[in-house]
Amino acid sequence: MNKGVSVYLDLLRILAAFAVLLGHAQGYILPALPKIIASHSEEGVAIFFVLSGFVIRFVSIEKERDWQTYAFARFTRLFSVIPIALAATFLADRIGLALAPSYYAGIPWYGADYAGALLHSLTFTNEIWAQSSTFGSNHAYWSMGFEVQYYILFALVMFLPRRWAVPAALAWALVVGPTIAIYLSLWLMGVATFEIVRAGLPAAKGRKGQLAGLAMFGGSLVLYGIVKFGFRDLKVPMTEFRDIPSLLQSCAYYVGVALAVVFNILGANCLLQERDVFSHRMVKAVRWIAGGTFTLYLVHQPLLTLARAAIPDYPARPLLAGVVVLAITAVCYLLAELGERRKHLYKRAFLWVGQLWRSQPREGMAN
Template identity: 35%
Template sequence: MHRNLSIYLDLVRFLAALMVFVVHANYERFTGGIPVLWHFKDLGNDAVMVFFVLSGFVIAYVADQKERTIEEYAASRFARLYSVVVPALILTMLLDAAGSVLEPSLYSGRWYEYDDPLVRILASLSFTNELWFSYTRPFSNGPFWSLGYEAWYYVLFAAAHFLRGHTRTVAVATLCLIIGPKILLLLPVWLLGVWAYRYSARVPLGAGQGGLLFVGSIAGYLAFRLNGGPDELLEFSKELFGTEFLYDKLSWSRKFLSSYVIGACVAANFVGAVALARRLPRLPVWMEQPIRYCAGFTFALYLMHYPLLQFFAALTVAVGLEPYRLAVVGLGPLAVVWLLGGSIERQKGPLKALFLSWFDREQQPAMRVR
């Protein structure tokens, strides 16, 4: 991957995670709204769709250029997920236990579900929390829902990419039956990322075409958002499916129509970015280093910020710091992610080596039998 493109994707990844944090930090029970930044309070779903397209793009790239076997691919995906998922779940349980004692009223809403804790933990660790029409929230950690989508997209891609013939057809069909319609509704958004990578690799665009796509995609998204496109499509979906079904059954997928539009804009932007990255001078180190550094906290920020916001809001009330809650609740989670996130995300490499060694041990007896 061209260095300029890699830096740009890292920047997009970090900004998307930061946007999700800003959206949630603006909740009334947390900060009461952040000056100026409250204007972005409705962009949470948009940011997650950026993640989906980016995920599809990167997965298509690594499968094409780096992870040529299903064992390498699986080890990388397991390591990427569990290096952050396990610490994030542990942190969520600890923070929720402490926060619910400090200020029980902040844990009495639908945003905190604690019954059947073992079921919630197992569903989260196996990424079965969103299958079909289920929704199993890991305590206060609402953003975890998207991993119940992405993990299955990884599996679907592996089946389609690494398997052949009837085996591939049966595997993909079986997986679709297991996953159910809710997750599949947003699969086209993720696949737009796969398309963006493969199209860019197959059809090299000129700088003019790339620039037009890059700028035009941003302009198209802004026009769609500023003219109320997401709201209109949601209203159309309500008329088509009914409000109750849309919210109770489709849940996080209810905005699927606007997600398709946003996903198309992001995919077009990435295609344009590929063309521009090849033709622009290399970005200076003083720009690259801070972007790489911030991007290293992206997954931890996304998966840890919500229970941290919940806890710091409870702490603020319990110790009488309400006059300073904007600073405490707004900056406290960022400080914790900065302290813990880097070391947590660095476990990805050792975990991948561990998974690869385990795959090797599993293959050796089979080879001896043959």
Template identity: 30%
Template sequence: MSVSDLPPRDPLSRGLSLYLEALRIGAALAVFLTHLSDSRLTGGRWEWFLRLELGRDAVVVFFVLSGLIVARAAGRSGVTGRGFVFDRLTRLWSVALPALVLGWLLDRWGVAAAPWHYAEIAYQEIGLARALLLGATFSSEWLPFGELMGSNLPYWSLSYEAAYYALFACAVFLEGRVRIVALAIGLVAMGPGALALLPAWALGVWVWSRLEAGDLPKGVRAWAMALGPVLLIAPSLWLGLGPRMAERAFHLLGPEGMRVIRFGFIAPWALILAGLTALHLLGVAALLRDRAVRDRPWLRWAAGGTFSLYVVHQPVLHALRVRFDGMGETLARDAALALATLTICLVFAALFERTLGTQRRALRALVRRSATQGA
């Protein structure tokens, strides 16, 4: 067998793959802990953590990781447009749809027990049918909607991410005028909010293109790219640069502008953070490229439940909040609330996120059976 007959080396080394898994875990926990730190849940005892606004930053990191992984998936040998769409939709639906149903039930339960609590938080009453319609199409944040999925605030980012998947699929798998028209329709439909954060996701695609081309820094430059962004981000977080830029954008836009741009108001800092994250990943990729790294099954297992944690935790937190009031305003109560929420998210992941392969096989079998019966 000649060298040319060997399978191509995957640009995503094991070391970098594990690092990305660790980033997913860290980002999901940052979102969870940020919401847990809300004074309406834990009485202001963790206000210092809330002020860091790590939850927003974690979403930006998720966007960069998403762009990288989706670009890698689309570039695999034999992938078609139909297969790409199937994989992306099933990945989202397998978790998002049951999360919407669970969230709706928890909101009903929570509102009945403590209507005053839901009046204080970012909560929007929505019927189950409408939640499933907007949630399943991921159009809740597209024009002209702009609706929250009950108390599930993190769901907004899925709406943006699905729009990026659709645009990417149009750009890669369509051709000619059809591609131009589809991209134009997609850009208009997603609205200015998702458009403002699109460059953050696209930076992940760019990172993958550099990995695939083998265009990685070497030597001192690799260390500078790996460590430099961290040294810049750390003091920026401590000084509250991100929240200050977001607050400034919020005031400049005003109520009318916010209704249009929605969560895109975080773009000024988000794009800086996304750029630094992209450079950091290229530096880390270079440092880990030729290193022998043992696999870490426990790390991959933990990362395999991060989507569930991200999209389920907030309705659970709010629904359980009143149930833990009997413990008093103590650190033990905060720990119990966190542990109960994480346990529910882990059970949810076991039922839905970790069964994605089984769900896909069942859906394919159902499609084949329907096609055979209709022939």
């Protein structure tokens, strides 16, 4: 993958993560944030799905060419962050409940059954058949119940013998239900985008290539604006299942958002093929910020919930609320130092545990 495109994908990941953060911050403690800035949280998740499909297809070709490597890489990526995120959620909720139990009781999605929700969260079955299971106040975790199911489907299709791939995909759809299956379209658009980039399309170079890139890049922004502000009545939160027609209408809205992301990436790919626009310092900064976005996404909401419980007069104290949002961001990045940025250490630990388990004598073998 072109270095410039890789950096740009990290920029999109940062944009999506902070869109979710700011959207939630407005709902909790910063109501004064303009909607033009803070109304893109759900669209940010759609961007994540497209990026995820793009990246997973890339690594399956370049790095993870067998199911063992693929599964281990996904496991390491997930479980270098998720235990920390769930522990942070539990701790934040305990403190918040001690400060303002009535506030938590009024949160529609708050899940007080931590033990039951923990099982669903760790097995990523929290959104199967639209039966949402929330671990405490961490409603943002819902997307993991979609994304990890897409990882599983991708593995079934890529690594099973061809004669089993289609039956396995159909069985997968029956297990996960219509909501996850229908929104798979967003993830597959990311896979298709990588294939287009991999094929070297659009093929025009020089001035024509730059003009094509500008047209797609600019067009993507126009398309996003049209979908966002012209068809927002179609949008239903991805976790909210009403009926199949409304689900399809809402999916069409998010497909429009995803299509804008696809054109945006393709336009950036054209523009960055022959230009080195990112300085070394900028690349380092972008990589560092992007390297903590998974933790930021999975931890920010329970911290915002705690902040809302601790600051009951938040509308009258916007400056304090703004400082708190910055502090929450800092805490998330500190936690990323313990997990997300130490993925290589977790990988070694998981490998060591696996080797230790394999070295143990099996019952009856000694006889």
